[in-house]
Amino acid sequence: MGFNASILTLYPDMFPGHLEYSMAGRAIERGDLNIEAINIRNYALDKHHTVDDTPSGGGAGMVLKADVLARAIDALPDDNRPRLLMSPRGETLTQQRVRELSSGEGVVIVCGRFEGVDQRVIDGRELEEVSIGDYILSGGEPAALTLLDAITRLLPGVMGNVESGTYESFENNLLEHPHYTRPQEFEGQMIPEVLLSGNHKLIADWRHKRSMELTTKRRPDLLTRINDKKDQK
Template identity: 75%
Template structure:
């Protein structure tokens, strides 16, 4: 039979996580159904074994925008899509934390300098700073990710 995941984009679905996105990217593909307004007949959901998936605690006009979010999250993990696959390894949720802040040129912007550690050239200290900043941001903005059994 068809081994592809059968997904229904639905606000009552299980929240989409980076772990589920990775599973989908590694799998044989997916069939995505998008409901409109009141959704899809429960008999279709049951008969087709649809997995209901939510992209957040809000309501959209239909499942299509949610499907685009899902597609973007999955496609970027496929081999050859990102120019440098390593560039995605430190992004938010990949290690259970939000991503650290980023800085670029100029070295000072409206009186705000780049943190000294980032221009020090000390790769170990830079990695420690990035980890500490990621932990701080996660604690402030998404403490649920730091729970004993966080969604991933």
């Protein structure tokens, strides 16, 4: 059946975007990933297809109208797919959440625009707000593509080597270890001897140690998550 993603957006031509290429592109060709981009503007009832209005209480910008977006959402099949709203005020996306989403039948993704979305449709349609980082984009479309990229890599049969998705950054709340390949010497630097030893235990120990060092230096917050999980057991 494949993973079915319905994207509600004002710019459907932005999809599938870069997902047409590489592993994701092959997944789309095989039917492992199905992307349906739906124009929210089609659900506006006035002759101008108005989708936004001024914010109640005043202020800059415009707000995506609840009635128009609600009609777009309600036109979708009544299934159990999570309904996500790409929003800078949402929970920050994690690899664990990506893995949870990839194990389901699909997702509904609402791409916000303007100053935001009327809160009543967020509450009434139980939209889960998701952020991809502490910065502002022009709209939810780039964030939605990022989310779908992360999900697609974990779909069955997409990655050639199943281990590729297991020993990567964030999978174990650690940053990934350094990588090397031939030539053995490059600009006076050698590949670490342990990686050429053929001793899998020594190699695994070296990689774990390097991951710990990198995480401690660059993302100590990830180590806090590990400790929190240990405390909960």
